[in-house]
Amino acid sequence: MSERNFICVACPMGCELHVALDEKGGVAAVTGNNCKRGVAYAQAETTHPTRSFHSTVRVEGGNAPLVSVKSRAPVPKAMLMDCAKATRAAKAKAPIAIGDVLLADVCGTGIDLIATNRVS
């Protein structure tokens, strides 16, 4: 049985979690947590770690050269760098409102990148 260690970021406490894995790579036991959220975090972090993604997209014809964007929901952690690359190549046209979809289904994650600022 193998194990993994990581720091829980469910709250600022930063518990050092020790996760014992079963044969299938699932979570067998979690120790080091101070609350239930640690177990949920360990479960997610072990089986399908996700992160919110945020970057900027080039804007054509606007009052700013860039607009900030974020993923509408967290993307798989393993896809972060692919999302970053796709976002670097993307372009958007002004005007842009907060919440506008600038990159739909980024890198096949099923998650949209939306604008987080206004450009006129």
Next chain:
Amino acid sequence: MAENYELIVVGGGPAGMAAALEAEKDGVTKILLLERAETLGGILEQCIHTGFGLHYFGEELSGPEYADRFIVPTEQSSAIEVKLDTMVLEVTPGENAHQVLAINKTDGLLELNARAVILAMGCRERPRGALNIAGTRPAGVLSAGTAQKYVNMDGYLPGKEVVILGSGDIGLIMARRMTFEGAHVKMVCELMPYSSGLTRNIVQCLDDFDIPLKRSCTVVAIHGTERLEGVTIAKVDKNRRPVPGTEAFVPCDLLLLSVGLIPENELTRGAGIEIDPVTAGACVSQDRETKIPGVFACGNVLHVHDLVDYVTMESQLAGAGAAAYIQDRADKNPDYVGTHGKNGVRYVVPQRVNKHVTENVKLYFRVGQVYKNAVARLRAGETVLTQRKRARLAPGEMEDLTVTPEQLSLLPEGAELTIEVAEGK
């Protein structure tokens, strides 16, 4: 001729906007908000990462989105007049009104008067000059916030091989940001044996990208003539002195400094307002009123916050306090008790609390080092008023303890409130 306002707010970032909006909510109708930049929002505009608003809005927003929640009502308000691109030169306290001297391109010199003034100028980064790093002065040495502006607002990538000195939150955030933009972040060096950044940021900005965090390590020399060619790093001992023989050369074309923030208090000092040497901000009451009646301070100009949510809440106190002052509802004969940090608590804000308050007062404090299984206690002399157990206390995370009106009213003459930390086994 001087123009008159009920309230002038200096600074249009999250602090200034929250304070102005709160004053309006409490019935102040003639408010002027002065902002140096060309847009409202302050530093939030360049903080494109998410994580803002978890406490205040209960959702995870980016900086511009958080700012927008205040920009829209500020722009729509009939009570708040906004002047952008306007620099405040001087605040001169007066008996019945305070004078504010400001300048901009359209109005020229502005002589303004207000019953109350709220100082919300924010903070700036400690520069290279404050560090005394030896070596040359090449291009490619920037504060992390400057790089953040280049990357997030202007669309420039200021370097490709990056070393970051200082593991404060801006440095950590920029490590991830530069990585997303295709740069290679080689390491983050931290002088202290611990990081002052939020744990969440260490995990999600460094660990996720295998960027090493070198604790007890600093940059001792900068190399390069025109452009930065590399830095020499060295380990430091427990007195933060470089250890001879541990030096190593690291080639890089960009050095980012994330080595602390300084409240921008030139106007405050110019107005003769007493400054707390630890926070480097004004000494204030529970309403965030400085020692000068009718002059308030809130946000990062008062003390550097780690979360904007707390800036908003603090600024609402200042806005409400200014409204009460303007409307003559403020306590004319306050009986103040001082607050102090002891045994590991670096500072407490507010520095004084009126015993006559009718609502709970939150005392915010910061510790000087990392504590495990610690207890934070609020005491008046030998009496423990309240205490809270914490599995972890860190300098990077502001904490608070609450004192009630009843506790305050029962304090003996000459009592002081102290907050201290005791570490468990």
